[in-house]
Amino acid sequence: MDAQTRRDRFEEIAPSLIEPLRRFLARRTDPATADDVFSETLLVCWRRLDELPDEPLPWAYGVARNCLANVQRGVRRQERLAAKIAVVDPPPQAAAGPGAGEGAGDGDLAEALAALRPEEAELLRLWAWEQLSPTEIAAVLEITPNAAGIRLHRAREKLREQLRKIEQPAGHEESRGRRKP
Amino acid sequence: MSDDSDDWDADPELRDRLRSADPASSLHPADPAWTARLLEDTMSSPTDTPTEHEVLTESRETGTRRRGPLTWVVAAAAVLLIAGVGIFGLFNHDTQHDAVPAAGGSTTVTRLQAPAPAAYQARCMVPTAPMIAQQEVAFAGTVESISGDVVTLRPTHFYHGSPTDRVQVQAPQAADLQALIQAVHFKQGERYLVSATGGEVTICGFSAPWSQELAGVYAQAFPARH
Numbered sequence: 001m002d003a004q005t006r007r008d009r010f011e012e013i014a015p016s017l018i019e020p021l022r023r024f025l026a027r028r029t030d031p032a033t034a035d036d037v038f039s040e041t042l043l044v045c046w047r048r049l050d051e052l053p054d055e056p057l058p059w060a061y062g063v064a065r066n067c068l069a070n071v072q073r074g075v076r077r078q079e080r081l082a083a084k085i086a087v088v089d090p091p092p093q094a095a096a097g098p099g100a101g102e103g104a105g106d107g108d109l110a111e112a113l114a115a116l117r118p119e120e121a122e123l124l125r126l127w128a129w130e131q132l133s134p135t136e137i138a139a140v141l142e143i144t145p146n147a148a149g150i151r152l153h154r155a156r157e158k159l160r161e162q163l164r165k166i167e168q169p170a171g172h173e174e175s176r177g178r179r180k181p
Numbered sequence: 182m183s184d185d186s187d188d189w190d191a192d193p194e195l196r197d198r199l200r201s202a203d204p205a206s207s208l209h210p211a212d213p214a215w216t217a218r219l220l221e222d223t224m225s226s227p228t229d230t231p232t233e234h235e236v237l238t239e240s241r242e243t244g245t246r247r248r249g250p251l252t253w254v255v256a257a258a259a260v261l262l263i264a265g266v267g268i269f270g271l272f273n274h275d276t277q278h279d280a281v282p283a284a285g286g287s288t289t290v291t292r293l294q295a296p297a298p299a300a301y302q303a304r305c306m307v308p309t310a311p312m313i314a315q316q317e318v319a320f321a322g323t324v325e326s327i328s329g330d331v332v333t334l335r336p337t338h339f340y341h342g343s344p345t346d347r348v349q350v351q352a353p354q355a356a357d358l359q360a361l362i363q364a365v366h367f368k369q370g371e372r373y374l375v376s377a378t379g380g381e382v383t384i385c386g387f388s389a390p391w392s393q394e395l396a397g398v399y400a401q402a403f404p405a406r407h
Contacts, residue, residue, distance in 0.1 A: 007224055014220055023205035042223045049228075106202045128199035133185040149188050156192055 001050065010046055017045065017060050020130070024064055027129055033071060040067045058132060058139035065140060112162035120155040127152055218385075225312040289345035291318060291336075294381045295352040295361040308387045308395070313402035316376035316383060318342035321391060321399070324369050330358045332367050334375065340403040341376075348375065350382055366390055374399055 001009070021041055025034035041064040045052065053059050113121045126137045134149035141148065200206075313319060322336035325347070332350040352358030364384045365373065372391035376383050376399075389395055 006228070010224055011220070014223075015216075018216055019210060022211060023208055026205040026208045027203065039219055039223070042219065043226055046223045046226060047228050106198070109198060109202050124199060127189070128196045129203050129205070131189075133189045135185050145185070149185075152188065153191070156195060160192075160195060 006049060010049055013049075013052065013056055014042065014045070017042075017057060020057055021060060021064055024061055024130060025068065027125065029068060029072075033068075037064060037067045037071055040071075053139070055136070055139070058136040061126075061130065061132075061140045062142060108163060108166045111166055112159055115162045116155065116158055120151070120158060123148070123152050123155045124159060127156075221315075222312060222385075225315055226309065227311055288347055291342065291345040291348040292380075293318070293348060293350045293377045295350055295358055296381050296384055308385070308398060310398050310401035313376060313387060313399055315378065316341060316387065316402075317378045318348075319374075319376040319399055319403060320344075320348065321372065321374050321396065322348060323372050324367050327358075327362065327367060327369055332358065332362070334373065337372075340399050350375075 022034070022038055025037055025041075028034075029037065041060065044063045044067065045056075045060055048063075051059075113124070116124070123137060123141075126132045126140060130140075132140065134152055135145040137152065138145040138148035143151075319340040319342065320334075320336040321338045321340070322334040325333045325335045327333075330352040334348045334350070335346070336344065336348055350358075350361065352361060361367065361382065361384070365375070365382070365388045367373065373388065374391050374395050375388040377388075382388055
């Protein structure tokens with residue numbers, strides 16, 4: 001691919017990735033980190049343009065996910081160092097990880113999501129927020145579509161179960177329980 | 182794919198509940214000028230150097246091309262936008278600078294615009310030589326005066342563009358000049374490296390107080406002139 005073809009192709013694809021990627025990052029980290037990771041993600045897409053599949057978005061989400069994970073690894077390293085230096089422990093809310101504010105306005109949901117394993121919560125986010133199908137989720141997470149489908153199904157069940165536990169304290173579990181066919 | 186869509190619709194109630202808690206629902210669309218600049222910066226970056234955070238291994242395969250009508254429309258909009266920004270800069274350059282007083286009888290002046298206020302909120306990548314090489318004007322110079330809505334610089338070296346005796350940067354409004362002064366840290370009597378494209382000063386660390394490091398990048402960007 002010569003330089004001009006490459007530019008043309010990127011200019012053709014990139015505009016459709018911008019808003020979805022910005023939302024993807026806004027859902028998972030603070031605004032400053034989101035901006036940094038966003039430009040990093042575009043840069044990786046530009047450099048790996050040859051690998052971009054026909055459906056570029058799930059692939060681009062995967063890139064953003066990796067870039068964000070890298071940044072967060074760096075942050076954790078810094079935090080570990082800071083913790084060694086710190087005289088007092090930080091207040092608990094300051095130590096909360098990214099996505100801690102999610103489910104704002106729906107405390108039960110936020111609590112239920114927090115009770116899931118991070119991978120399960122991520123599957124649910126990709127499903128409900130990015131509105132991806134299991135095949136697309138598979139492309140983001142680099143797993144098989146079959147595995148994505150099974151894990152998504154389990155994650156949904158676990159979330160429903162958590163919500164039931166939170167919304168119906170012990171003793172009332174039968175009254176509004178989801179009926180099984 | 183029927184399995185796929187069945188699965189996606191498996192529990193609309195739960196999905197809707199999650200969606201109503203979507204933290205990105207209040208996210209405003211990106212400023213188009215910021216987006217255009219970022220895309221341009223991205224494409225000015227070399228394609229053979231792995232990025233700092235890149236973890237995946239490179240493998241070069243010829244990608245297949247699929248150009249949907251929508252992507253064409255969006256791409257066309259982006260191209261128009263980029264062209265529009267450039268033309269806007271040129272027109273401003275032509276029409277609004279007549280009011281700027283010339284510095285002297287035979288003194289030549291390059292007249293530039295301060296960028297629009299939105300540009301100052303943009304987050305930028307570190308300037309690299311290939312990015313600076315795309316600038317239409319690049320010079321080193323000393324701030325002679327800051328008055329009203331004009332910063333006047335006396336260039337000491339032109340890396341690129343037609344050399345003139347003075348460079349004046351005009352702001353459409355005094356407030357924007359303040360933003361420019363703060364963005365570049367313009368101070369009277371100090372030395373700067375300044376670059377511009379489309380008649381507009383490029384901020385984002387492209388134009389900054391003179392430093393050995395940035396001067397090196399400028400020299401690398403325009404080797405023929407240096």
